[in-house]
Amino acid sequence: MNDAYDIRSSELHIEVHKFRAGAIVLATAFALVLQAFVPVYFPKAGILDLPLLITIYFGLSRRNPSTGLLLGMTIGILQDSLSGPTVPLGLYGIAKTVIGYLASSIGARLDTEHPAARFALTAAFFVVHQGVVALTQRLLLSQPGPWFTMHLATSALVNALVAVFLFMLLDRLRKVS
């Protein structure tokens, strides 16, 4: 089996990556643990959404919308499970499902290997993710909140920046073709 194969769509040449066995599971678990563990000691780290970054990365890399949305759903539900009682199961699940789908879909059409592209896409996905969360809270939880704040913009930029370096690390988990 090849470590990577190409999607040839007209003139576009996009590579689909595969990862070492257990890489996705381990990376997901690691991100969830860190997300729950680090902010306890470094409250400022709470601005990061590592499960989201993992979702985006594997979505962009796998480039399969079905796989991407199912991974996003799994990560989101797990994040919900580790959250407090004020976060019902499904709140982040829905948002990360959407992000997993979008990331996979966009990853299948664009070259997302460049750091600038990754930065921009991650920032955009972060905003969309928070938008879906806000929408869900507004519609289902009757908790209307602001759609956009400076904190959201800052968080998006910080997460995008972290994503650039994190994705480089995660690239090492790919199978070498």
Add this chain to the structure above:
Amino acid sequence: MVALPNRHRSLFLLGGVVLLQVLLLAVQIKRDSQGRLIRVWTVGAVSPFERAGAHGISHIRDTWNHYFALQNTSRENEELKRENDGLKLQITQLQGKAAEADRLAALLKFRQTSMDVPMVSARVISGSADSVSQTVYLDRGERDGIRRNMGVITPDGVVGKVIDSYRDTSQVLLLTDKDSGVGAMLVDSRIQSPVGGTGEPLLIMKYIPNDDTVNSGERVVTSGMDRIFPRDLPVGTIAEIKPGNPFKQIRVRPAANLQRLEEVFVLLTMKPLQMKQNSAAPAPATPPAGGPSAAANSPASPEKP
């Protein structure tokens, strides 16, 4: 089965997964006033169908009951009609019993006010077999002491007299019979004159000279001179007065309802009687000597020769 393109398949999957999680959220979210959101949604989604179903079933049931399942309705209707008829009959019987109770109460009262007068109550069991004579049969006869020529009355007034007495029944000649008569007098003027039947509902008062003043509506009572009826029993009221030759033509409406007799009293004596009165009646005016009134007041006068 139609195969979906990969892109559409993932879109469907996305929709399904998001919907699943929305449901998951709905199960967990609890609204203060309405309970869990899933319940609110479920009730909101199902209730219109339930409402429509209930309305539809009710409509179908009504249609069925009112237009198709009429066999039971018809039978029910017949049963209700029968029941209604039975109830009507029962009401009629009860009304009859109530009326009978009223009559008996009146008779009892009359009997109590006439304790000194020997009398026996009797029930009318039949009328005359022909349309000419005005007679009735009573359910009491000789065994009860009833004899010929005894007077028959009701609390309302004079009825007639016994013309035949059998072992257990007796026949009464009503006052309206053309052969009947009773010694009477006018209450106000105390003019005495026999009153007899004509075979019609109204009686006739005979032998009142044109010079005597008689007013319409004046009461006529028994004079007691016939030795059959006690004095001052109501006979009737003056209904019509016409001048005649040589006497007035005076018609009297009977006090007793002779058309509908049910219970009567038979006076068990042939001797002159005096009924107990609440107020003392004035002395009767003396009839002209040898006049027709005197003739009418003889013991034999109730029955015309």
